[in-house]
Amino acid sequence: MKRSITAILIAVSAQWVSADGLKSLENFMRSAHSGRADFTQTVTAPPKDGQAQRPKVSSGSFEFQRPGRFKFVYTKPFAQTIVADGKTLWLYDVDLNQVTERAQAQALGSTPAALLASAPDLAALRADYQLESAPDQDGLQWVLATPKAQGGQLKSVRVGLEGDRLAALDILDSFGQRSLIRFTGMQLNPQLPAGSFQFKPPAGADVLRQ
Numbered sequence: 001m002k003r004s005i006t007a008i009l010i011a012v013s014a015q016w017v018s019a020d021g022l023k024s025l026e027n028f029m030r031s032a033h034s035g036r037a038d039f040t041q042t043v044t045a046p047p048k049d050g051q052a053q054r055p056k057v058s059s060g061s062f063e064f065q066r067p068g069r070f071k072f073v074y075t076k077p078f079a080q081t082i083v084a085d086g087k088t089l090w091l092y093d094v095d096l097n098q099v100t101e102r103a104q105a106q107a108l109g110s111t112p113a114a115l116l117a118s119a120p121d122l123a124a125l126r127a128d129y130q131l132e133s134a135p136d137q138d139g140l141q142w143v144l145a146t147p148k149a150q151g152g153q154l155k156s157v158r159v160g161l162e163g164d165r166l167a168a169l170d171i172l173d174s175f176g177q178r179s180l181i182r183f184t185g186m187q188l189n190p191q192l193p194a195g196s197f198q199f200k201p202p203a204g205a206d207v208l209r210q
Contacts (some may be wrong), residue, residue, distance in 0.1 A: 069197040095115030
């Protein structure tokens with residue numbers, strides 16, 4: 001795939017705030033059953049041979065619905081769609097006309113993406129993550145979430161919220177790659193079309209099942 005799938009998957013799931021915003025997070029977990037927003041993702045690889053790497057920027061739209069459903073639609077600089085329908089995770093690369101199909105539970109495991117879709121409360125989040133308040137920055141409240149399990153691809157996530165709304169995710173993986181996702185126009189509990197999270201491979205597309 002043309003971007004870090006790990007960053008995309010973990011990106012869909014974290015919804016935390018700093019200590020000052022824990023009540024807002026509690027309200028979100030209780031009341032936000034669905035949502036949609038536009039996003040911009042900036043991926044920066046670690047330095048190579050002592051030289052900084054040029055960031056890669058992409059953008060598109062995002063939707064989620066509990067339990068277990070979300071969708072990222074990338075429109076720039078090229079088209080790609082990622083859909084989780086509750087059972088299957090679909091990744092569709094338009095340029096390659098290729099679809100990757102994976103069991104959702106296997107693909108997400110205990111990543112933040114799975115938590116966004118299913119975690120009922122803060123206790124469920126704390127079962128898998130060490131949560132530490134982080135300083136406010138860029139007008140947002142932040143929290144640092146570190147997985148308790150060792151050896152995974154995710155090293156940490158800094159999550160920024162504005163009130164009860166997700167505004168940014170700053171993701172660091174075990175390879176030193178950073179993915180910063182900023183959400184704009186976040187709407188909570190919108191009326192989403194019934195087929196928002198259904199996916200059917202396009203005619204003629206190569207389908208890879210993993």
